[in-house]
Amino acid sequence: MIAGLMLAAHVATAQVAPPPPAPPRHVTLPEPAAKTLANGLRVIVVPKHDVPLASARLMVRSGSEQDPAALAGLASLTASLLTQGTKRRTAEQIARGVEALGGTLNATAGWDVSRVDVTVMSSKLEPALEFVADVVRNPTFRNDEVERLRAQAIDAVMVSLQEPLTLARLVASRLVYGGLPYGQSVNGTPQSLKRITRDRAAAFHERHYRPENAVLIIAGDVTPASAFAMAGKHFGSWKRRSGGVVKIELRSGGDPPEPRVVVVDMPDAGQAAVLVTRRGLRRVDPLYYAAIVTNSVLGGGYSARLNQEIRIKRGLSYGATSAFDLRREEGPFAAWTQTKNESASEVAGLIVEELNRLAESEIGEEELTPRKAVLTGGFARSLETTAGVVDRLAALALHGLPLDEIGKFGPGVQRVTSEAVRRFARAHLGGSTASIVIVGDARQFLEPLRKRFEEVEVIALEELDLDSAKLREAPPDP
Amino acid sequence: MNAIRAVSLLFIATLLAAAQPPTPSFPAIDFEHRVLENGLAVYSIEDHSTPTVAVQVWYRVGSKDDPEGRSGFAHLFEHMMFKSTRNMPSEMLDRLTEDVGGWNNASTYDDYTPYYEVVPSNYLESILWAEADRMGSLTVDEANFLSERDVVKEEFRYRVLAPPYGRLYYAIVKSAFEKHPYRRPGIGSIEELDAATIGEVRAFHATHYRPDNAVLIVAGDFDPARLRKWVDRYFGPIPRPEEEIPRVDVAEPPREEERRVVERVPNVPLPAVAMTWLAPPAAHPDAPALKIAAAILGRGESSRLFQSLVYRQKIAQEVDAAAELMQDLGLFAVLAIIGSGHTPEEGEKALRTEITRLQEKLVPGEELEKAKNLLITDMLRERETGHGKAFALGTAIMLEGDPSKVNRSLAALQAVTAADVQRVARKWLRDAKPVVLSYVAGGE
Numbered sequence: 001m002i003a004g005l006m007l008a009a010h011v012a013t014a015q016v017a018p019p020p021p022a023p024p025r026h027v028t029l030p031e032p033a034a035k036t037l038a039n040g041l042r043v044i045v046v047p048k049h050d051v052p053l054a055s056a057r058l059m060v061r062s063g064s065e066q067d068p069a070a071l072a073g074l075a076s077l078t079a080s081l082l083t084q085g086t087k088r089r090t091a092e093q094i095a096r097g098v099e100a101l102g103g104t105l106n107a108t109a110g111w112d113v114s115r116v117d118v119t120v121m122s123s124k125l126e127p128a129l130e131f132v133a134d135v136v137r138n139p140t141f142r143n144d145e146v147e148r149l150r151a152q153a154i155d156a157v158m159v160s161l162q163e164p165l166t167l168a169r170l171v172a173s174r175l176v177y178g179g180l181p182y183g184q185s186v187n188g189t190p191q192s193l194k195r196i197t198r199d200r201a202a203a204f205h206e207r208h209y210r211p212e213n214a215v216l217i218i219a220g221d222v223t224p225a226s227a228f229a230m231a232g233k234h235f236g237s238w239k240r241r242s243g244g245v246v247k248i249e250l251r252s253g254g255d256p257p258e259p260r261v262v263v264v265d266m267p268d269a270g271q272a273a274v275l276v277t278r279r280g281l282r283r284v285d286p287l288y289y290a291a292i293v294t295n296s297v298l299g300g301g302y303s304a305r306l307n308q309e310i311r312i313k314r315g316l317s318y319g320a321t322s323a324f325d326l327r328r329e330e331g332p333f334a335a336w337t338q339t340k341n342e343s344a345s346e347v348a349g350l351i352v353e354e355l356n357r358l359a360e361s362e363i364g365e366e367e368l369t370p371r372k373a374v375l376t377g378g379f380a381r382s383l384e385t386t387a388g389v390v391d392r393l394a395a396l397a398l399h400g401l402p403l404d405e406i407g408k409f410g411p412g413v414q415r416v417t418s419e420a421v422r423r424f425a426r427a428h429l430g431g432s433t434a435s436i437v438i439v440g441d442a443r444q445f446l447e448p449l450r451k452r453f454e455e456v457e458v459i460a461l462e463e464l465d466l467d468s469a470k471l472r473e474a475p476p477d478p
Numbered sequence: 479m480n481a482i483r484a485v486s487l488l489f490i491a492t493l494l495a496a497a498q499p500p501t502p503s504f505p506a507i508d509f510e511h512r513v514l515e516n517g518l519a520v521y522s523i524e525d526h527s528t529p530t531v532a533v534q535v536w537y538r539v540g541s542k543d544d545p546e547g548r549s550g551f552a553h554l555f556e557h558m559m560f561k562s563t564r565n566m567p568s569e570m571l572d573r574l575t576e577d578v579g580g581w582n583n584a585s586t587y588d589d590y591t592p593y594y595e596v597v598p599s600n601y602l603e604s605i606l607w608a609e610a611d612r613m614g615s616l617t618v619d620e621a622n623f624l625s626e627r628d629v630v631k632e633e634f635r636y637r638v639l640a641p642p643y644g645r646l647y648y649a650i651v652k653s654a655f656e657k658h659p660y661r662r663p664g665i666g667s668i669e670e671l672d673a674a675t676i677g678e679v680r681a682f683h684a685t686h687y688r689p690d691n692a693v694l695i696v697a698g699d700f701d702p703a704r705l706r707k708w709v710d711r712y713f714g715p716i717p718r719p720e721e722e723i724p725r726v727d728v729a730e731p732p733r734e735e736e737r738r739v740v741e742r743v744p745n746v747p748l749p750a751v752a753m754t755w756l757a758p759p760a761a762h763p764d765a766p767a768l769k770i771a772a773a774i775l776g777r778g779e780s781s782r783l784f785q786s787l788v789y790r791q792k793i794a795q796e797v798d799a800a801a802e803l804m805q806d807l808g809l810f811a812v813l814a815i816i817g818s819g820h821t822p823e824e825g826e827k828a829l830r831t832e833i834t835r836l837q838e839k840l841v842p843g844e845e846l847e848k849a850k851n852l853l854i855t856d857m858l859r860e861r862e863t864g865h866g867k868a869f870a871l872g873t874a875i876m877l878e879g880d881p882s883k884v885n886r887s888l889a890a891l892q893a894v895t896a897a898d899v900q901r902v903a904r905k906w907l908r909d910a911k912p913v914v915l916s917y918v919a920g921g922e
Contacts, residue, residue, distance in 0.1 A: 165640075302576055
């Protein structure tokens with residue numbers, strides 16, 4: 001049945017070039033309308049009428065960075081508990097009611113933010129918002145619900161600690177931030193979760209879930225007038241508290257810890273995770289555009305340098321990536337990949353080489369132009385869905401940036417010059433300022449790794465203590 | 479990139495089927511259709527709301543067509559389609575998409591393999607040119623073949639070996655099917671990937687990658703007259719081979735008795751239990767009711783399995799239910815990842831209770847509506863983008879053999895009654911025998 005000759009016949013013909021592009025069309029940008037209710041709640045609405053859907057997010061500007069040192073996972077567990085019972089409804093009634101509308105309430109916390117998201121048919125937006133308001137304003141934190149969710153959270157964390165890359169990220173946070181809030185785990189550890197009580201979650205809610213600390217974003221097949229009316233109806237009577245919102249003061253500045261090379265020995269790892277990390281910058285840093293363009297060259301996307309070197313040229317991985325996690329304070333930069341255990345050392349060397357190459361040598365326009373297109377194209381596509389529009393505006397609102405920034409993304413990216421990339425890379429990526437974490441079967445890569453890097457620390461999986469800023473001590477007292 | 483199917487816990491959700499006119503409130507996918515002389519079917523969906531265009535070429539070949547002793551080959555081959563062709567050096571597809579702000583990828587399913595791009599609409603012609611070029615010729619050399627095969631082996635480690643439940647999906651299908659090639663892992667194995675040769679890559683292209691085995695779908699911002707001209711210019715000259723296209727023709731025997739399988743694997747922090755039944759193919763009239771049955775059992779925190787196993791009894795950490803209906807036949811599956819301190823036996827007992835309940839009692843009207851609303855919202859969310867619309871259409875063509883189903887799926891869902899759900903639960907889940915898979919730590 002197999003005829004393989006057609007191909008050979010084609011090979012001999014001379015090559016032709018692809019047809020050139022036609023003139024481009026412009027992207028239509030969303031036009032947000034915003035107002036602040038009397039109780040301080042900011043409401044942002046973006047009409048988008050092509051599909052009868054609507055997405056909404058209620059977020060508070062407090063997240064896992066507000067977790068006390070011994071209680072990592074508090075913001076996250078508090079968010080999960082919102083949907084597990086209110087003054088008016090049981091957990092089952094909430095789930096059944098929202099799912100009957102065709103949506104799901106996703107309540108989560110991360111760095112700098114806790115939020116509830118929902119996407120439904122636009123005809124169901126109003127009842128869906130009523131559920132969002134109920135879970136944000138009236139959660140009861142019943143003891144049995146806290147215990148059930150906590151037990152499940154502990155199991156989930158235990159499972160995730162078997163994933164080499166998840167573990168590498170947690171170790172990396174400690175190396176970069178030590179005992180600072182960003183050094184902890186968003187989801188907590190089995191030990192920290194055990195310490196979280198009903199009262200701790202209720203107190204976190206009381207302190208941070210307040211209208212003056214919150215933003216409601218709605219995008220979809222609605223008019224601003226109707227969306228503002230819904231917001232007023234369900235959130236207007238949410239009481240503002242006296243005094244400001246008290247938060248744990250964040251520090252990520254100052255001298256970062258000395259860079260280290262740390263191996264976590266996981267003998268039955270099916271693959272090794274390799275991660276290179278250091279402190280990055282704040283979301284509001286004026287170098288934002290330089291950072292994202294530089295990252296696009298380095299590791300943001302399929303044809304970026306890391307994936308070129310590690311996957312495309314050498315077949316050492318399914319994919320290699322880098323990113324700046326831009327937060328309220330200086331979030332981390334990381335470059336990472338997974339590779340077979342025996343190539344972990346080679347891959348770590350390749351990542352470090354690429355960081356230095358970017359800092360040391362000029363980048364040509366023929367490379368820079370397409371990497372900018374990756375950013376502007378991805379930005380335009382993210383605005384095609386209601387959930388994507390909410391996400392973009394939420395990121396601006398969270399960091400106090402003006403909403404018209406949405407129209408400045410394209411020009412901001414285009415303005416970054418090749419020289420600006422090199423300057424940025426020299427200051428923020430080059431030199432021996434990064435720490436390296438490898439989680440995998442150490443006996444398969446330790447010897448070459450020790451030849452490549454001077455001081456390699458090895459921590460056996462059983463010795464690893466994520467509750468400790470130093471990764472090996474006893475946990476702090478609650 | 480070049481993802482093999484995105485498996486969440488069990489399966490991805492697929493579209494639904496049946497035969498009713500569309501409800502007016504639901505935006506229809508308005509498509510044009512024609513067939514070129516060489517057999518290539520062409521569909522287009524015009525939509526100028528954003529200046530982008532999605533291009534997809536779906537080939538009627540998938541993992542079930544992996545040659546004997548070469549499981550994973552169709553997927554390995556899919557990676558090779560990004561290597562050199564007559565007119566393109568390796569990775570040129572990335573130059574034509576990523577470099578101008580677009581993207582590309584491909585996915586190998588059991589029955590078919592779509593290749594897809596989204597680009598600013600002024601680049602449409604170059605994408606049609608490129609897709610036609612790789613349909614007409616593939617000239618990957620030995621060095622590129624070996625390097626990309628290493629990438630696929632890393633993908634195997636990444637998807638199967640490294641994650642705690644990476645082997646679960648493949649353990650389920652292996653235990654569920656006795657004869658049909660759906661039982662083989664679409665990602666392959668290191669040994670069978672190592673056995674593949676570049677000669678086999680060339681032969682696979684010649685056998686399956688031909689215009690009369692493909693469907694081209696273009697969705698988004700294009701001018702219909704220009705599209706027609708470009709499609710004729712670039713795809714028209716590709717010859718239709720004389721040879722017949724080989725098709726998998728393996729009948730899966732009905733299950734004679736209930737079977738129990740224990741799979742011992744390393745890196746399993748919490749055991750899992752899955753029950754599967756053989757189900758009808760995607761085009762079967764019972765498909766919509768089975769999809770709704772799966773949603774009632776496993777979709778969301780108000781679902782029956784979640785409420786029983788996770789919420790009330792606290793036996794499970796996670797639950798799922800799926801009607802994974804493919805071209806030749808399907809699977810109905812329920813799954814529980816067991817919580818600390820509990821056993822797979824407890825999980826199995828609770829799963830069986832919920833299956834029996836579905837067979838014995840009519841689903842209340844509200845619960846039925848809830849399942850429908852969840853599935854309809856999924857469909858709307860898929861249709862927000864040109865790529866999503868094209869994907870919905872391609873799936874209907876490939877899985878159900880009928881493009882018009884893309885606009886009838888909503889009405890088919892709406893038409894399902896509580897009695898239908900009970901009937902299909904009895905027919906497919908009671909009168910047939912389950913396979914019970916326990917997935918526990920150990921082995922290797």
